[in-house]
Amino acid sequence: MDAVTKLASQRAVVVFSKSSCCMSHTINRLFIDLGVNPSVHELDEDPRGREMERALAKLLGRNQAVPAVFIGGKLVGSTDKIMSLHMSGNLAPMLRNAGAMWL
Amino acid sequence: MANERTLVCGVQGSFHTSTKFFDEAESDYFGELEEALIHGDPITSSHGPKKGIVETARPPTLEIFPSWPMRHQHHQHPTVEQRKSEQSVESSEESGSVKDTANTTSTGVIGGAQSQVQCRGRGATEGEAQKGLVVIMANGAPQRTGAQQPPPSAPQIQYDNSHTEKKKIIAGSTRKDGKLLDAKTLRRLAQNREAARKSRLRKKAYVQQLETSRIRLQQLEHDLQRARTQGMLLAGCGASSGEMSSGAAMFNMDYTNWLEEEGRHVSDLRAGLDAHLIDNNLSSIVDDCITHYDTLFHLKARLAQTDAFHLLTGLWTSPAERCFMWMGGFRPSDLIKIVTPHLDPLTEQQVIRLCSLQQSSQQAEEALWQGFDQLHQFLSATLSSGPLSTDVGADVSNYAGLMDIAIEKISSLENFVRQADHLRRQTLHQLREILTTRQAARCLLAIGEYYRRLRALSSVWATRPREALIGNETASPNTVTDLQAIQQSQYAHYSAF
Numbered sequence: 001m002d003a004v005t006k007l008a009s010q011r012a013v014v015v016f017s018k019s020s021c022c023m024s025h026t027i028n029r030l031f032i033d034l035g036v037n038p039s040v041h042e043l044d045e046d047p048r049g050r051e052m053e054r055a056l057a058k059l060l061g062r063n064q065a066v067p068a069v070f071i072g073g074k075l076v077g078s079t080d081k082i083m084s085l086h087m088s089g090n091l092a093p094m095l096r097n098a099g100a101m102w103l
Numbered sequence: 104m105a106n107e108r109t110l111v112c113g114v115q116g117s118f119h120t121s122t123k124f125f126d127e128a129e130s131d132y133f134g135e136l137e138e139a140l141i142h143g144d145p146i147t148s149s150h151g152p153k154k155g156i157v158e159t160a161r162p163p164t165l166e167i168f169p170s171w172p173m174r175h176q177h178h179q180h181p182t183v184e185q186r187k188s189e190q191s192v193e194s195s196e197e198s199g200s201v202k203d204t205a206n207t208t209s210t211g212v213i214g215g216a217q218s219q220v221q222c223r224g225r226g227a228t229e230g231e232a233q234k235g236l237v238v239i240m241a242n243g244a245p246q247r248t249g250a251q252q253p254p255p256s257a258p259q260i261q262y263d264n265s266h267t268e269k270k271k272i273i274a275g276s277t278r279k280d281g282k283l284l285d286a287k288t289l290r291r292l293a294q295n296r297e298a299a300r301k302s303r304l305r306k307k308a309y310v311q312q313l314e315t316s317r318i319r320l321q322q323l324e325h326d327l328q329r330a331r332t333q334g335m336l337l338a339g340c341g342a343s344s345g346e347m348s349s350g351a352a353m354f355n356m357d358y359t360n361w362l363e364e365e366g367r368h369v370s371d372l373r374a375g376l377d378a379h380l381i382d383n384n385l386s387s388i389v390d391d392c393i394t395h396y397d398t399l400f401h402l403k404a405r406l407a408q409t410d411a412f413h414l415l416t417g418l419w420t421s422p423a424e425r426c427f428m429w430m431g432g433f434r435p436s437d438l439i440k441i442v443t444p445h446l447d448p449l450t451e452q453q454v455i456r457l458c459s460l461q462q463s464s465q466q467a468e469e470a471l472w473q474g475f476d477q478l479h480q481f482l483s484a485t486l487s488s489g490p491l492s493t494d495v496g497a498d499v500s501n502y503a504g505l506m507d508i509a510i511e512k513i514s515s516l517e518n519f520v521r522q523a524d525h526l527r528r529q530t531l532h533q534l535r536e537i538l539t540t541r542q543a544a545r546c547l548l549a550i551g552e553y554y555r556r557l558r559a560l561s562s563v564w565a566t567r568p569r570e571a572l573i574g575n576e577t578a579s580p581n582t583v584t585d586l587q588a589i590q591q592s593q594y595a596h597y598s599a600f
Contacts, residue, residue, distance in 0.1 A: 020481070021515070022474045022475070022477045022478040022481070022515055022519075023474055023515060023518050023519070023522070024474075025473060025474045025477045026470045026471050026473060026474030026475075026522070027470070029469070029470040029473040029474065030466060030467065030469075030470035033466050033469060033470060034466065079518075079522060080522075080525060083467055083522065083525055083526060083529065084525075084529055086463050086466070086467055087460070087463050087464065087467065087526065087529035087530065087533055088529070088533060088536075089456075089459055089460070089463065
């Protein structure tokens with residue numbers, strides 16, 4: 001959990017993902033297309049990956065821990081949440097507030 | 104000596120030890136008789152003892168009337184007396200259990216007999232009891248060897264048949280013996296009855312359950328058969344029943360019903376717009392329509408868990424819809440493009456918001472498509488790994504492992520279908536947010552009408568007369584007439600809108 005929090009606060013946009021997870025790839029692509037440079041942590045390539053995955057699963061309240069998005073050090077949610085925010089036009093302001101976007 | 108006595112008495116061979124019950128006095132008689140027989144002296148009736156001898160010469164089994172003098176009682180074998188007293192204690196115990204009365208030891212039988220004697224001995228004379236005792240004693244000998252039933256030579260004077268002996272013993276015991284014992288038996292019997300009754304009730308309930316289940320199963324099979332045939336006919340797809348999963352078939356049926364109701368919502372919207380209803384009333388119609396779309400997304404999400412392929416291949420839609428489908432449904436940005444012209448007049452704010460919505464959906468669609476494409480790449484890599492030229496059977500373990508990885512890859516298909524539907528749902532809800540009630544009503548009406556036309560196109564295309572289109576290029580009057588007729592018939596289809 002500490003590792004998660006520590007990593008999450010290092011950058012404006014932090015995405016915990018897995019190299020095998022295609023939905024994580026979707027989220028990353030979206031941020032890149034928006035002009036944001038997310039800090040991506042592949043849990044399957046991290047030695048502490050297992051416990052981080054467990055911690056994230058608990059935070060999200062579901063089995064699937066990835067992708068998990070933190071903006072400005074705060075947990076936003078997974079794919080559903082990010083998509084809803086984006087479609088409602090609320091994602092961009094959030095990114096701007098966190099200093100991740102300049103447009 | 105005992106054998107001798109047996110011979111002398113003419114007792115049947117089984118009464119080996121019966122002679123032990125003859126007291127000392129009797130032995131004197133026998134002794135005399137013996138002597139008489141040996142010496143050939145006739146037995147004179149005047150001889151008192153001889154009389155007794157003669158009388159005693161009769162086998163004890165045929166004794167009906169007590170011929171033994173009363174003093175016989177006093178000369179009882181001490182063990183008999185002891186046994187009697189013992190048995191009166193024992194019988195109280197033994198009569199308590201059927202098993203014990205079935206005890207093959209002579210003690211048990213005697214004990215039972217004892218109680219039998221006792222119970223009937225209430226008014227019976229001692230002699231009678233005595234006789235009973237003797238009789239049963241006589242029978243006790245063979246029974247000592249373990250026979251439960253008295254030998255065939257059992258005297259008729261034995262009052263009870265052997266098979267009722269036990270019963271009588273028990274019955275006798277309920278009457279005669281202490282209440283404390285019977286409570287135990289009675290309780291046990293009552294418990295048995297209760298258990299049997301419960302078991303019968305359980306069995307009855309179980310059988311009833313089976314019956315209802317059987318009826319339900321029949322009904323379900325019938326319904327399933329009906330649904331299958333209906334689903335097949337209405338989906339209009341060429342897939343045979345073997346290719347479609349049961350979940351997919353059910354979904355097709357549900358979708359057909361959904362379309363029917365969608366038609367009703369569209370009519371309501373049109374009627375509401377034409378009637379110029381106040382915003383509140385129209386708003387409820389609009390909200391109902393949006394809720395109806397949510398229902399479809401819910402149905403799709405449910406099928407996605409078991410059969411994502413069915414949703415993605417679009418076998419539940421018409422061919423024209425299927426052809427231009429995006430990730431199992433409409434493409435959100437396309438939809439916005441379709442409806443925007445019908446929403447005039449739009450405020451500037453609305454235009455900005457609509458543009459923003461369209462841009463967001465395009466970005467989301469692109470990202471989703473990228474992820475989907477990556478899934479495809481992974482799957483491709485997995486399936487093409489290893490030598491493709493080898494036969495499957497040659498390397499089963501590798502094949503199985505390969506399949507496992509592939510299965511894992513496509514398990515996330517469900518997520519993609521659901522995310523695509525999520526985007527579609529978000530688009531509709533955002534449109535509702537941005538637009539006024541009347542605009543929203545027009546928007547939904549436009550969507551409904553657009554897809555109805557697309558479906559109609561599918562059927563027109565499928566039923567178009569191909570012969571008229573094949574043939575010579577020159578436009579002869581006949582051909583022109585034919586073409587006009589075809590066009591007219593096609594317009595007839597459109598007039599239905």
